[in-house]
Amino acid sequence: MADVGIVSYGAHIPRFRIKSSEIAHAWGKDPEIIAGGLGIIEKSVPSPDQDVATISVEAARAAISRSNINPQDVGAIYVGSESHPYAVKPTGTIVGEAIGATPVIKVADYEFACKAGTAAIQTCMALVKSDMIRYGIAIGADTSQAAPGDPLEYAASAGGAAFIIGKENVIANINNTCSYTTDTPDFWRREGRKYPSHGGRFTGAPAYFKHITNNAKNLMELQNTKPEDYNFAVFHQPNGKFPMKVAKMIGFTTEQVKQGLLCPIIGNTYSGATMIGLASILDVAKPGDRIFVTSYGSGAGSDAFDITVTDKIKDLQVHNAPLVSQLIESKEYIDYSTYAQFRDLLYED
Amino acid sequence: MVREVAIIGIGLTKFGELWDKSFRNLISEAGAKAIIDSGISGSEIDALYIGSMSGGRFVGQEHVGALVADSAGFAHMHIPSIRVESACASGGLAIRQGYLSVASGLNDIVVVGGVEKMTDVVGTEATDILATGLDQEWEAFFGATFSGEYAMIATRHMYDFNTTREQIAQVAVKNHANGALNPYSQFKRPITLEQVMKAPIAAYPLGMLDCSPVSDGAAAVILCAAEKAKNYTDKPVKIIGSGQASDTLSLHGRDNICTFESTKYAAKMAYEQAKINPNDIDVAEVHDCFTIAEILAIEDLGFVNKGDGGKAIDEKITTIDGNIPVNTSGGLKAKGHPVGATGVSQIAEIVMQLRGDADKRQIKDAKIGLTHNVGAGGASCIVHILGAM
């Protein structure tokens, strides 16, 4: 599957941060134990005027600005999230208007917990490869909510990334992709409810680990590769511990995972997590670098990608938009009461 | 103008939170007082002109012209009743329209009233209704408020001219001192500079005491062809100049945020008609919806140079004892600001001054007075000049 790949990319992480110690204090928990157990120091918080639409627009505009693409040549936009601003009325159309890609364009919103964005990448790949569109934009973004006092509160954060998929001036070839999907109820949110529910420890072995390890194995079999063949690996990151553990289980090293592992300092951006991790890797990758990407979405499924960076990455005007490291560094801390106000925690479900 | 016009009677309700009085009560009371003051019987009235900003949103009532004609007991006379609107300059506009109808010979005697009943809605709703005078699409939509717009003028005025926060605040102190002498005013106690400076912030740098209040009230005057005025009263006052001007709806559309061109053009029209200069004015009622608005007004009306408004306050030029007393009634700030009534009540205050009836607020030998009524953030302005007959 040569020819199709990433032509440009962009990310957005809201500025505000809350430390996990601040949340722990609010709930009378020991901050050391929380930080140690979850591996999360602080997470990003959207301001009241930010949501998945605004984050997606920032990421998409960043991706467009780094390339020479005419927005009118974008043939499709798919936005994956579990916190779309509307249950009915797509985020994708708002992004389409905001980047000037409308009206001749295919749009839909995706949901598959944290892997909705990578599913969008697969769709764009197929549309490009079949010549149905010239460029497609796949976005994964979230401003996910966790119930106050629930352990998820330390992780649920906000952010997103956009990838422009095409055949021309590809900066990173997507050599292959595969997915592993079962009906596994590890984490869900019912229609109309504000906060998700989860199966506690059930979210581990039968969910996250099973789907990622099996999918990764399948992809490497298809591609006839081993972990050592890759320069970078990025996994879905619901906390700071799981990705390290699964990397080890598959055979990847800390060195390979480091660049894409952002959860400890921005939390779990859900549909944005794997994708922002990939963006962070592309920010530093060199031509010829090979990247292994495996996302995970509860419910449950995993999408994996085998990517090789091309020479064209040098032509990308990457400094037309902030690097992931710059987005991470640009921050302002808030306390729990401001966080409660921002995240609308004071209203009943 | 074809012929001169005089004011032969005035009437005012108290201004304030008047829970017991409805919109209809207020305008009827003011109208009745004006008719009694003028000596006419009522059957001479040719038409009614009413200024009211938003009967629709404050009391759910449009068709205000008809409502007032009925409440005031004129429905059976079937005379024309015209309601005009120009945001906070609705009252001044009603005066001008009534004036033009008499000056042109169309009418001999008209009643001009201004009324607003602002306390039948909650405070936040009143603020939103007032903001309908701003540009709804391009200012209010993005989070602008009335106080926010004037606060931005204050920020820039301080930057351009070194006007100080204390000078701006001093306007409120002066006007409350005057208001304490006015039996009709909403606030009758003087305030200190410290109180103004420490009041909770509405929109930085303006605090709650920099802002005129939400008020109920009404005012009315009787206009009569000057040649017939002495048939009814021995203390008529002539309208010797009338001017009106418009400007961009949004504050950001102006060339210069610290100048209200609408004031300058309306004033120019009035000064030219009256054949006088700004320094011929003995007393003025200007539109101090916010403290900074009075500073702009005395500059744009030509009482002081542009940028010297703050200094003028320091030098006490505009106090009752000063060279050009401004807002002897207490202004919108202390007298109250029932929006549609304001422009008409300003006329009533100047009439009292020129008749010698202003009691403790009286300016000695006042012969020529000016009223200045502005719509929202300066998108419209009406200026009148009155002279003792």
Next chain:
Amino acid sequence: MTDGAVPRFWREIPQRYNLIANQCGVCNKVYFPPRESCPYCRRKSMGKMVQKKLSGKGTILTYTIIYIPPDHFIGQVPYPLAIIQLDEGPKVTAQIVDAKIDDIKIGMKVKATFRKIHEDGYIGAIHYGYKFKPAEVNL
């Protein structure tokens, strides 16, 4: 109960999302929001107004910090509001974001960003549009 009023705000999406202005084909003056004709060139400009997308870059001319907001903005105070002179000429009124209140100054260079302006309660439409952030490099 919602505001309704959806078409009224929908019409202005090109302006609010992308700062689409227009320019007089005769005197070149730029207008935002766009005008049917140029107030100065009048009938000579009719049919000659040309669409123009603004860069979003501008300078703060004046500002305030709103503490008492309109109904729709309760819960957001205090927020900075400014009049901004865009590089191409027109001026707009908009909120300033991503800046410390003490850092906001007349003359500060800013650039437009995409944010929620307000939502019509919990069940009504969400309206997006421009706010401005400090024009530091890249962010």
